[in-house]
Amino acid sequence: MLINLIYIAASILFILGIKKLGSADTARSGNLLSAVGMALAVVATLFDRQILDFTWIFAGIAIGAVIGGVWAMRAEMTGMPELVALFNGFGGLASVLVGWAEFGKIQGQGWQKYLAASGGEVPDWFTTLAIALALIIGGITFTGSLIAWAKLSGRMGGAPTLFAGQKPLNLLLMGGILLASIIWVASPQAARAETLLITVVALSLLIGILGVIPIGGGDMPVVISLLNSFSGLAACAAGFVVLNNVLLVAGCLVGASGLILTIIMCKAMNRTLGNVLFGGFGATTGKTGAQVEGEMKALSVQDAYYVLEAANSVVIVPGYGMAVAQAQHACKELGVLLEKNGAEVRYAIHPVAGRMPGHMNVLLAEADVPYEQLCEMDDVNPIMPTVDVAIVIGANDVVNPAAAEDPTSPIYGMPIINVHEARSVFVLKRGQGAGFSGLVNTLFFRDNCRMIYGDAKSTLTSLVSEFE
Amino acid sequence: MELILLLFIFTLSVFLGFELISKVPSQLHTPLMSGSNAISGITIVGALVAAGLEIPLAKWLGFGAVILATINVVGGYLVTDRMLGMFKKKDQ
Numbered sequence: 001m002l003i004n005l006i007y008i009a010a011s012i013l014f015i016l017g018i019k020k021l022g023s024a025d026t027a028r029s030g031n032l033l034s035a036v037g038m039a040l041a042v043v044a045t046l047f048d049r050q051i052l053d054f055t056w057i058f059a060g061i062a063i064g065a066v067i068g069g070v071w072a073m074r075a076e077m078t079g080m081p082e083l084v085a086l087f088n089g090f091g092g093l094a095s096v097l098v099g100w101a102e103f104g105k106i107q108g109q110g111w112q113k114y115l116a117a118s119g120g121e122v123p124d125w126f127t128t129l130a131i132a133l134a135l136i137i138g139g140i141t142f143t144g145s146l147i148a149w150a151k152l153s154g155r156m157g158g159a160p161t162l163f164a165g166q167k168p169l170n171l172l173l174m175g176g177i178l179l180a181s182i183i184w185v186a187s188p189q190a191a192r193a194e195t196l197l198i199t200v201v202a203l204s205l206l207i208g209i210l211g212v213i214p215i216g217g218g219d220m221p222v223v224i225s226l227l228n229s230f231s232g233l234a235a236c237a238a239g240f241v242v243l244n245n246v247l248l249v250a251g252c253l254v255g256a257s258g259l260i261l262t263i264i265m266c267k268a269m270n271r272t273l274g275n276v277l278f279g280g281f282g283a284t285t286g287k288t289g290a291q292v293e294g295e296m297k298a299l300s301v302q303d304a305y306y307v308l309e310a311a312n313s314v315v316i317v318p319g320y321g322m323a324v325a326q327a328q329h330a331c332k333e334l335g336v337l338l339e340k341n342g343a344e345v346r347y348a349i350h351p352v353a354g355r356m357p358g359h360m361n362v363l364l365a366e367a368d369v370p371y372e373q374l375c376e377m378d379d380v381n382p383i384m385p386t387v388d389v390a391i392v393i394g395a396n397d398v399v400n401p402a403a404a405e406d407p408t409s410p411i412y413g414m415p416i417i418n419v420h421e422a423r424s425v426f427v428l429k430r431g432q433g434a435g436f437s438g439l440v441n442t443l444f445f446r447d448n449c450r451m452i453y454g455d456a457k458s459t460l461t462s463l464v465s466e467f468e
Numbered sequence: 469m470e471l472i473l474l475l476f477i478f479t480l481s482v483f484l485g486f487e488l489i490s491k492v493p494s495q496l497h498t499p500l501m502s503g504s505n506a507i508s509g510i511t512i513v514g515a516l517v518a519a520g521l522e523i524p525l526a527k528w529l530g531f532g533a534v535i536l537a538t539i540n541v542v543g544g545y546l547v548t549d550r551m552l553g554m555f556k557k558k559d560q
Contacts, residue, residue, distance in 0.1 A: 014510075015488065017507075018489065018500075018503070018504060018507070019488050021496065021504075022491070023493075024493065024495060024555060027496055027503075028552040028555075031552060034506070035549075038509070038541055038545070041510065045516045048520070050517055050520065051521075052521065052522050053520055053522065056530070056534070057520055057531075059531070060519055060535045064539045064541075065542045067535075067539050067543075068538060068543030068544075069542050071543050071547075072543040072546035073550070077551070083502075083547060084502045087502070087505055087539065087547075090536040090539050090540045091508045094512070094532075095533075097529045097532050098529075098530070101521075101526040101527075101529035101533065102514070102518065104518075104526035108521075108523035109523070118470075121470050121471060122471055126471065224501070228504065228505055231505065232507075234508075234511070238514045239514075240478075241514070242517065245474070245477055247510055247514060249477065249481045250508070251508065251510065252484070253481065254504045254507050254508040255482070255485065256482055256486045256489065257489045257504045260492075261492075261500070356498060357500075358495060358496060358498035358501070359498060361496075361497070361555075362499075362551055362554070365551070365555045376493075376495075
């Protein structure tokens with residue numbers, strides 16, 4: 001009874017915490033509230049009468065807290081997407097192990113005693129179904145997040161991995177897991193249950209891997225949001241296994257928030273979720289858009305300085321390239337100097353810039369850019385024609401005018417930041433090659449666009465020294 | 469009855485989740501994600517009970533789950549706090 005009351009308190013703290021995370025002023029205290037909720041839930045659980053031995057519990061908590069704490073404190077802000085993916089994967093695997101452990105408990109005690117302990121009201125097929133769901137969702141979350149982590153941290157190439165028969169194979173695996181689960185749930189007490197459990201776990205781990213390898217780095221914001229949602233749903237399923245309210249409530253909150261982010265990311269790319277997951281973007285469509293005439297015009301840092309010095313309003317558009325070049329601090333320095341020089345400086349951030357939702361905001365916050373200067377796409381586009389210089393740092397597809405103008409382009413219809421409407425555009429880019437998606441960016445061939453080749457960080461640093 | 473109650477809570481929580489987070493400024497997407505990611509470590513509650521049992525298989529799986537879920541929880545909350553600590557207003 002007391003345990004359940006504490007669980008209610010914990011649920012309230014989670015709800016308040018996640019509500020507060022939705023606003024910049026209250027976000028930090030919201031996170032703290034939800035951490036207190038988690039601590040309450042953990043302490044309450046320790047009073048569970050089923051627990052006979054605390055040795056391994058405290059050992060596990062100590063080991064996990066040290067590892068998690070060290071990783072969290074050491075992580076670079078540019079490495080945030082892969083860290084979140086990794087933590088997410090661990091949450092998924094934890095749900096798998098909880099589901100499996102419950103199965104072990106049932107085998108150890110026998111179904112009769114197990115069901116009697118839960119009040120005798122829950123049928124064996126329901127518990128089995130919940131275990132199967134925890135294993136499947138948790139398993140996919142685990143390996144899917146690991147692949148996402150490998151892609152985001154550069155341990156694995158970011159390009160989609162495609163092979164012949166990929167879709168039929170995936171369908172076959174999904175059919176297999178469905179079949180195994182149905183047989184298992186239909187007769188939970190049969191002797192083959194253990195084999196079925198191992199089959200379900202193995203297939204879900206495989207589906208997680210095969211499901212994420214065909215998805216390109218540029219689509220990672222969608223994938224991590226979706227996997228985030230999955231980790232919540234896996235916790236939910238585990239909640240149905242152990243019949244625990246706080247798991248259900250917290251799991252649902254995470255599941256819903258992840259799903260909302262997924263939808264926002266898909267909208268920002270004008271694509272459906274199915275297209276992101278199964279499209280193998282650019283690689284299977286074969287569409288590359290119309291050919292562009294003209295040439296890209298390079299500009300020296302010194303000439304760029306003369307233009308910037310005379311500018312009254314500047315918009316900086318960061319992308320994943322800024323994260324790669326670790327250029328956020330140099331970028332901020334330039335912004336400060338431009339302001340001192342009398343220009344109005346704004347940072348325009350596309351919802352899918354970078355490799356996770358809000359990636360650029362975190363980097364610029366790390367560099368101490370005040371968040372009032374950060375503008376969302378819809379706020380900055382109307383004023384774009386009045387902007388003197390737009391500086392594009394390591395962004396590509398999100399500023400490609402083909403998305404608005406060329407119906408044959410694969411990204412046609414995706415909302416973009418209209419930098420091409422600014423009086424002049426500077427694009428900081430490493431070389432002449434196409435961007436990550438392999439698309440030609442028609443922006444680069446415009447009359448008002450100049451390319452400044454080189455590493456973004458050193459280009460920005462030289463611009464800064466020109467000003468000084 | 470208990471089952472129906474759980475399904476009832478589940479349904480309400482789904483709607484609550486959608487209502488709570490329907491409009492988040494994009495600036496907060498990363499902290500929201502890592503913060504909610506930490507909450508998904510709530511599976512630790514199930515892990516703790518399993519790790520305290522005297523049934524070998526359940527105990528060892530539970531022990532592994534406690535480690536993983538704790539990494540998720542502690543790491544998730546700390547990194548979110550670090551991130552949010554950097555979101556400053558201009559005048560501060």
